[in-house]
Amino acid sequence: MAQPEELTFFALELKGISKAFGTIRANSNVDLELRHGEILALLGENGSGKTTLMNMVAGIYYPDDGQIFVDGEEVVIRSPKDAYKHKIGMIHQHFKLVDLFTAAENIVLGVNDGSRYDIREVNERVRELCVRYGFNIDPKEKIHEMSVSQKQTVEILKVLYRGAEILILDEPTAVLTPQETANLFSVLRNMKKDGKSIIIITHKLHEVLSISDRVAVLRKGEHIATVETSQTTEGMLTEMMVGKKITLNIDRTEPHDTVERLRVEGLCGVNADGLTALDDVSFTAYGGEILGIAGIAGSGQRELLEAIAGIYGPTAGTVTYRDPKDGAEVNLRKKTPLQIRELGVRLSFVPEDRLGMGLVGSMDITDNVMLRSYRSGRLMLLNRQDPKKLAEEIVKELEVATPSLRTPVRRLSGGNVQKVLVGREIASAPALLMAAYPVRGLDINSSYAIYNLLNQQKERGVAVIFVGEDLDVLLALCDRIMVLNSGRVTGIVDARTVTKEDVGYLMTKSHDGAAKEGFISEGGGEK
Amino acid sequence: MKILEFLLNAMAIGVTFLYGSTGEIITEKAGHLNLGIPGIMGVGAASGCAMLHVLVKANSLPPWLIVVLTVLATLAGGALMGLIYSFLAVTLRSNQNVTGLAMTIFGTGVTKYVFSLLQKDDAIYIRALPHFRFPFGNSTSSLQYCGILVFLGIAIAIAASVILMKTRIGLHLRAVGENPATADAAGINVTLYKYVATVIGSAVAAVGGLFYVMDYAGSPEAYLTIEAMGWLSVALVIFSLWRPYISIFGSFVFGALFILGSYLPSFGFTISMAASNLIKTLPYVVTVIVLIITSIRNRRENQPPASLGVSYFREDR
Numbered sequence: 001m002a003q004p005e006e007l008t009f010f011a012l013e014l015k016g017i018s019k020a021f022g023t024i025r026a027n028s029n030v031d032l033e034l035r036h037g038e039i040l041a042l043l044g045e046n047g048s049g050k051t052t053l054m055n056m057v058a059g060i061y062y063p064d065d066g067q068i069f070v071d072g073e074e075v076v077i078r079s080p081k082d083a084y085k086h087k088i089g090m091i092h093q094h095f096k097l098v099d100l101f102t103a104a105e106n107i108v109l110g111v112n113d114g115s116r117y118d119i120r121e122v123n124e125r126v127r128e129l130c131v132r133y134g135f136n137i138d139p140k141e142k143i144h145e146m147s148v149s150q151k152q153t154v155e156i157l158k159v160l161y162r163g164a165e166i167l168i169l170d171e172p173t174a175v176l177t178p179q180e181t182a183n184l185f186s187v188l189r190n191m192k193k194d195g196k197s198i199i200i201i202t203h204k205l206h207e208v209l210s211i212s213d214r215v216a217v218l219r220k221g222e223h224i225a226t227v228e229t230s231q232t233t234e235g236m237l238t239e240m241m242v243g244k245k246i247t248l249n250i251d252r253t254e255p256h257d258t259v260e261r262l263r264v265e266g267l268c269g270v271n272a273d274g275l276t277a278l279d280d281v282s283f284t285a286y287g288g289e290i291l292g293i294a295g296i297a298g299s300g301q302r303e304l305l306e307a308i309a310g311i312y313g314p315t316a317g318t319v320t321y322r323d324p325k326d327g328a329e330v331n332l333r334k335k336t337p338l339q340i341r342e343l344g345v346r347l348s349f350v351p352e353d354r355l356g357m358g359l360v361g362s363m364d365i366t367d368n369v370m371l372r373s374y375r376s377g378r379l380m381l382l383n384r385q386d387p388k389k390l391a392e393e394i395v396k397e398l399e400v401a402t403p404s405l406r407t408p409v410r411r412l413s414g415g416n417v418q419k420v421l422v423g424r425e426i427a428s429a430p431a432l433l434m435a436a437y438p439v440r441g442l443d444i445n446s447s448y449a450i451y452n453l454l455n456q457q458k459e460r461g462v463a464v465i466f467v468g469e470d471l472d473v474l475l476a477l478c479d480r481i482m483v484l485n486s487g488r489v490t491g492i493v494d495a496r497t498v499t500k501e502d503v504g505y506l507m508t509k510s511h512d513g514a515a516k517e518g519f520i521s522e523g524g525g526e527k
Numbered sequence: 528m529k530i531l532e533f534l535l536n537a538m539a540i541g542v543t544f545l546y547g548s549t550g551e552i553i554t555e556k557a558g559h560l561n562l563g564i565p566g567i568m569g570v571g572a573a574s575g576c577a578m579l580h581v582l583v584k585a586n587s588l589p590p591w592l593i594v595v596l597t598v599l600a601t602l603a604g605g606a607l608m609g610l611i612y613s614f615l616a617v618t619l620r621s622n623q624n625v626t627g628l629a630m631t632i633f634g635t636g637v638t639k640y641v642f643s644l645l646q647k648d649d650a651i652y653i654r655a656l657p658h659f660r661f662p663f664g665n666s667t668s669s670l671q672y673c674g675i676l677v678f679l680g681i682a683i684a685i686a687a688s689v690i691l692m693k694t695r696i697g698l699h700l701r702a703v704g705e706n707p708a709t710a711d712a713a714g715i716n717v718t719l720y721k722y723v724a725t726v727i728g729s730a731v732a733a734v735g736g737l738f739y740v741m742d743y744a745g746s747p748e749a750y751l752t753i754e755a756m757g758w759l760s761v762a763l764v765i766f767s768l769w770r771p772y773i774s775i776f777g778s779f780v781f782g783a784l785f786i787l788g789s790y791l792p793s794f795g796f797t798i799s800m801a802a803s804n805l806i807k808t809l810p811y812v813v814t815v816i817v818l819i820i821t822s823i824r825n826r827r828e829n830q831p832p833a834s835l836g837v838s839y840f841r842e843d844r
Contacts, residue, residue: 099827108695109713
């Protein structure tokens with residue numbers, strides 16, 4: 001033992017950790033080591049047990065089996081309080097913040113250091129932390145007035161305020177724009193310099209490569225390997241993650257027999273706060289092609305899709321739909337959401353809170369599928385047979401990991417919940433399918449299953465509108481891409497020829513400057 | 528002088544609502560909609576009066592001690608009801624609405640039973656009891672309602688406001704009611720806070736029942752109308768926008784509206800009995816108006832605690 005002491009022990013060491021929920025094993029016999037002052041990426045597909053494993057370190061769950069060591073000493077973590085006692089803090093994917101409280105009130109929540117409670121003192125200490133690590137937060141601002149990335153910052157401050165030396169971040173970039181991600185990473189590097197040990201849960205390979213020192217890979221609840229980031233490649237990591245090589249190419253067929261399906265003209269609207277959400281949006285969607293919508297989160301994607309589906313009332317503009325049955329033009333703004341659905345328009349919106357919209361958490365998969373078909377069936381009785389068949393298909397096709405069809409969907413992991421949601425909408429034989437973020441948070445295999453389903457719909461002559469986050473996917477999957485920027489259309493481009501940089505420019509350029517010549521070209525469609 | 532008497536009476540009946548609503552606000556801040564308040568106020572009155580009954584029979588204690596012991600018995604009765612509610616709604620996670628209503632039905636029954644026993648036996652003792660007057664309360668007839676419990680009620684409401692907004696305990700309690708998962712993750716013992724808030728809230732509300740029977744009405748027969756006072760207290764919580772200090776003012780408004788019908792004749796208005804009873808519903812009408820106004824203005828700060836009525840279970844997703 002010639003080494004200095006801090007190198008002898010790991011900051012955090014897990015030995016033989018196992019955890020099961022019912023019959024599903026979330027983690028089996030996992031070993032993991034975190035060195036002092038390093039950034040360890042915890043990589044794995046959806047449902048590979050990354051979050052569960054870290055929740056056991058953070059005191060949310062208690063392991064069925066195994067040991068946890070902090071600085072070489074075995075510890076028992078039964079609650080988040082215990083975790084903080086050992087200087088472990090976790091930033092959860094779903095923020096644990098009280099909306100009505102200020103940033104400082106949230107940060108001091110649960111802290112009981114024996115001192116008198118004085119919010120002004122807390123405000124001051126939070127400001128100091130902000131200066132030290134380069135955050136930009138007003139301690140007195142209320143959470144419900146903040147953006148997603150600000151809320152995440154509050155979460156990180158919360159953990160730092162408690163003096164955590166080990167920080168665990170659960171998919172921190174899932175909700176961030178590329179710019180915000182870059183900021184986050186520089187903050188993480190600052191903290192590393194400050195001696196903190198960090199675990200970052202992710203399934204984005206390029207992030208793993210750019211931020212981490214080492215990578216630990218989980219697959220189906222088991223620890224596959226831990227490797228030095230500098231000695232690995234995307235290909236190797238993917239292989240470890242999924243167990244087999246995945247072709248990163250999405251099949252894209254040339255659109256054929258395209259017909260005009262939907263024409264949106266001059267659509268304007270405001271959001272709940274009275275700010276402009278849609279500003280003179282015009283475009284046409286064709287049956288037999290996939291129209292991608294790109295844009296920074298909150299650029300009006302949601303309002304646009306909801307306006308078409310009849311859920312959201314725009315202030316001006318027209319939405320004209322050509323009925324595939326008789327070719328008649330229908331003004332969707334005069335129809336109720338139910339009538340619009342009956343015309344064959346389907347909206348599958350995956351919100352950040354997957355259970356918040358579209359699924360009933362306490363009902364099982366079959367019942368949730370039935371939410372879309374409860375009007376069929378004879379007399380007063382429901383038809384349960386067809387939905388059950390469909391539910392079985394969804395579970396099989398999309399490999400939904402569930403103990404049974406009768407399991408309430410809120411007991412499934414986030415990715416699996418989403419598969420049910422998307423699968424149900426796609427299965428209902430639409431004429432216009434709008435899918436917003438259908439692969440958000442999904443692993444590679446499930447994402448591809450969804451892409452294939454979208455492509456099948458396109459082949460069937462369905463007009464598909466795909467709102468995506470990942471530019472690579474948009475470029476590989478779509479025929480045309482419409483870029484939204486603060487509620488305005490800044491361009492409709494041909495996905496086959498446009499470059500990523502061009503789309504990125506359209507997404508982020510300010511409105512003051514005139515549109516860059518040559519970017520806006522109407523492609524696809526008419527062919 | 529009629530006006531002064533009216534205002535004092537409004538304040539007196541208002542104190543009943545003040546206890547009830549302060550107790551209910553404390554409970555609701557922990558995320559528990561306790562609709563058992565009417566029953567709890569009844570049980571509070573019943574246990575207080577039963578204690579009084581025993582003490583007066585013994586007939587050897589100084590009056591102040593009788594008052595203290597009676598209030599303690601009331602607090603204990605309310606706390607016990609709160610404990611039953613907490614066990615059902617927090618530990619067993621039964622539906623809060625159902626549990627609360629069951630507590631009201633149960634509490635009202637117990638109240639009637641206890642008072643029927645007391646009355647059958649020797650109600651005379653209860654009528655002869657020392658009222659909980661502030662020492663100088665009886666000096667003039669128009670101030671006769673300024674009993675010590677009036678000041679205690681206002682003090683509790685102010686203390687509750689300060690604790691909720693200015694202390695760590697209050698911060699934690701509000702967090703539990705807004706977002707128990709967050710509070711839990713922050714290391715706050717959610718179950719403990721829910722239990723303690725419900726028990727304390729129920730005990731405070733119970734004093735309202737005792738005050739109503741012994742101080743405001745001054746007659747055990749008043750137990751028959753306690754339930755109505757309980758529901759008005761629950762309405763006052765909404766009127767007060769979940770803030771105890773607004774409740775102090777609100778209880779006065781509620782009290783004035785509640786007794787307005789019986790005072791109109793002495794102000795020179797002739798009204799029928801039916802109209803007088805109709806006027807008693809005015810507190811509910813203003814509550815609806817407050818609800819409409821706050822809904823239109825839609826400020827997050829004026830909404831009920833976000834997790835109100837929702838049971839919390841840690842491993843639930």
